[in-house]
Amino acid sequence: MTDDVLPNGHAGSAAPVQYEIRGDLKLIADMIAPGSRVLDVGCGDGALLIHLAKNLDVNGRGIELSQAGVNATVAQGLSVVQGDADTDLADYPTQAFDYVVLSQTLQATRNPKQVVSDLVRIGAKAIVSFPNFGYWQVRWQLLLGGRMPRTGILGEDWFETQNIHLCTILDFIDLCQELGIVIERGISVNQQGRASGISNSGWAANFFGEQAVFLLSRKNN
Amino acid sequence: MKHTPQAPSVADADSSGFSVELGTDDPLRLDCGVDLSPFTMAYQTYGELNADQSNAVLVCHALSGDQFVASTHPVTGKPGWWHILIGPGRPLDPAHHHIICANVLGGCMGTTGPSSIDPATGETYGVNFPVITIADMVRAQAMLLDHLGIEKLFCVIGGSMGGMQVLQWASMFPDRMDTAVPIAAAARHSAQNIGFHEVGRQAIMTDPDWHEGSYAAKDVSPARGLAVARMAAHITYLSEAALRRKFGRKLQNRSQITYGFEADFQVESYLRHQGMTFVERFDANSYLYLTRAMDYFDMVADHDGVLADAFAGTPVRFCVVSFTSDWLFTTSEVREIVHALNAVAADVSFVEIETDKGHDAFLLEEPELHATLSGFLSAAAEKFGSKTP
Numbered sequence A: 001m002t003d004d005v006l007p008n009g010h011a012g013s014a015a016p017v018q019y020e021i022r023g024d025l026k027l028i029a030d031m032i033a034p035g036s037r038v039l040d041v042g043c044g045d046g047a048l049l050i051h052l053a054k055n056l057d058v059n060g061r062g063i064e065l066s067q068a069g070v071n072a073t074v075a076q077g078l079s080v081v082q083g084d085a086d087t088d089l090a091d092y093p094t095q096a097f098d099y100v101v102l103s104q105t106l107q108a109t110r111n112p113k114q115v116v117s118d119l120v121r122i123g124a125k126a127i128v129s130f131p132n133f134g135y136w137q138v139r140w141q142l143l144l145g146g147r148m149p150r151t152g153i154l155g156e157d158w159f160e161t162q163n164i165h166l167c168t169i170l171d172f173i174d175l176c177q178e179l180g181i182v183i184e185r186g187i188s189v190n191q192q193g194r195a196s197g198i199s200n201s202g203w204a205a206n207f208f209g210e211q212a213v214f215l216l217s218r219k220n221n
Numbered sequence B: 001m002k003h004t005p006q007a008p009s010v011a012d013a014d015s016s017g018f019s020v021e022l023g024t025d026d027p028l029r030l031d032c033g034v035d036l037s038p039f040t041m042a043y044q045t046y047g048e049l050n051a052d053q054s055n056a057v058l059v060c061h062a063l064s065g066d067q068f069v070a071s072t073h074p075v076t077g078k079p080g081w082w083h084i085l086i087g088p089g090r091p092l093d094p095a096h097h098h099i100i101c102a103n104v105l106g107g108c109m110g111t112t113g114p115s116s117i118d119p120a121t122g123e124t125y126g127v128n129f130p131v132i133t134i135a136d137m138v139r140a141q142a143m144l145l146d147h148l149g150i151e152k153l154f155c156v157i158g159g160s161m162g163g164m165q166v167l168q169w170a171s172m173f174p175d176r177m178d179t180a181v182p183i184a185a186a187a188r189h190s191a192q193n194i195g196f197h198e199v200g201r202q203a204i205m206t207d208p209d210w211h212e213g214s215y216a217a218k219d220v221s222p223a224r225g226l227a228v229a230r231m232a233a234h235i236t237y238l239s240e241a242a243l244r245r246k247f248g249r250k251l252q253n254r255s256q257i258t259y260g261f262e263a264d265f266q267v268e269s270y271l272r273h274q275g276m277t278f279v280e281r282f283d284a285n286s287y288l289y290l291t292r293a294m295d296y297f298d299m300v301a302d303h304d305g306v307l308a309d310a311f312a313g314t315p316v317r318f319c320v321v322s323f324t325s326d327w328l329f330t331t332s333e334v335r336e337i338v339h340a341l342n343a344v345a346a347d348v349s350f351v352e353i354e355t356d357k358g359h360d361a362f363l364l365e366e367p368e369l370h371a372t373l374s375g376f377l378s379a380a381a382e383k384f385g386s387k388t389p
Helices: A023-030 A047-056 A067-075 A085-091 A112-122 A136-145 A169-178 A203-208 B134-148 B161-172 B191-205 B208-213 B223-237 B240-246 B266-279 B284-296 B307-311 B331-343 B358-363 B367-384
Strands: A037-041 A059-064 A079-082 A097-103 A123-131 A181-189 A195-197 A211-218 B018-022 B039-046 B056-060 B098-102 B153-159 B177-183 B317-323 B347-353
Touching: A023 A047, A023 A097, A023 A123, A023 A181, A023 A211, A037 A047, A037 A112, A047 A059, A059 A067, A059 A085, A059 B347, A067 A079, A067 B347, A067 B367, A085 A112, A085 B331, A097 A112, A112 A123, A112 A169, A112 A181, A112 A211, A136 A203, A169 A181, A169 A203, A169 A211, A181 A203, A195 A203, B018 B134, B039 B134, B056 B134, B056 B161, B098 B134, B134 B161, B134 B284, B153 B161, B153 B367, B161 B177, B161 B284, B161 B307, B177 B367, B191 B223, B191 B284, B208 B223, B208 B284, B223 B266, B223 B284, B223 B358, B240 B266, B307 B331, B317 B331, B317 B358, B317 B367, B331 B347, B347 B367
Parallel strands: A037 A059, A037 A097, A059 A079, A079 B347, A097 A123, B056 B098, B056 B153, B153 B177, B177 B317, B317 B347
Antiparallel strands: A123 A211, A181 A195, A181 A211, B018 B039, B039 B098
């Protein structure tokens, strides 16, 4: 059980300390071995890739949906292509990377099940982070308010959000089981940015965790 | 191809450039089966080659381009066709890079082509010149680099037909290059593009002055046919939006239509001008051969239908670029290259640049293209240890 406090918590931190990257990205980076080959699916502005290249000598690549994001990232010297996790992962050969990362993107894909199987096919290991819809505030807001919940990490109105396949930590564990995927490590992060290991049942993490990070591999590796 | 006259070009001591005779002992075996021996390659260089030979950049020119990539053109007096990208503080900088650009095989600016003298007959080749391919152009460039003693290039870069050469380079000589930058190019020429080329060729070949290609012996030239070919092609280099923005339906030096066939519209006058100036610097037979080379280009067929096989295990770092309004080499065609590179887990960046300038955008001021190339090349220089001389 890890119990380290994350730096740089979410919006609302009174005096955020300046760290290199977002807290959840730091958690992901900590799972990656130095010198490895990493594919970051939905790499955004390339913050994780830059961090990995500078600090862990990682050979990184990115896929990003937004062309403007891609152009800006390539101009920074990163290897990024415009692409869509739903359609373009099929192009990539099996076991081409040591790690494939999908951070805060799973819930916006059209076919999360296919995406997750592709991740563990392309990478020896996959790292997936997502907002936990089982988080107590989400439950609370829906139960008492009767309206679609809005939290720090799920901040958009229902009619604006890109998130079409939200799930809970328990749902995700079920999906991994169905796909025969080994969960090597699971971490939940609460509102204060405190990271905790996810136990076998996952019940507590599913209630207190605002988001989760999983390290996955295929069963027959 | 268009030029922006006001921009400064790179100073060049010897405007006529270099030329070398190659293939004397070891002929160039062409795809058509003919051995070319000897042949001449005319080329320009900018910037010094550094001690460890890690800063050499090969620029591959497009159909109507030539080796005068960053220096004043000897015929037109205009700045080099890619002066926008090459110069102090630009993505390719002679202070950092040793830039080589050779006139392609089949060209008409000093490299052996249909307008050269056939050593076997003492006459101009004309259509007796063997049909050449993009791969032949690349083999000839590789022989030039052998002659120059350059084993490995830091970068091979080019747009359009130049981009085809870049892809061919990456496929044939992946160990001779660190990076590849194909811009506005596809891995195979589309049916539509072959169609446009055929229109151009027919315009030339139906000109009575073409004389079955042997116009040089009669001291004439099928200038009207070549001009029409250029006019038709030029439309494909632009976009409807760019034509509308530049010309719309504006009339040329007149207030109303003339009910005749003069150039009433500005767009007509512009295209006529493009056609007329092109014939001053380009050989009609060269135009036939180079368009044919592009038509024959099909890296997918070369690899039994699997483009990815062209790049299997490639160590080359790629930066692929397309333009939103390019309808000659569309983003979806360019993306086929990216898909193939992804399929072999190649190190690839792909940027689609938003512009209304069409295919010609690769020759024009496009800040996003500059930012992309600068970022890619400086990161690659760091990775591959390319040093400034």
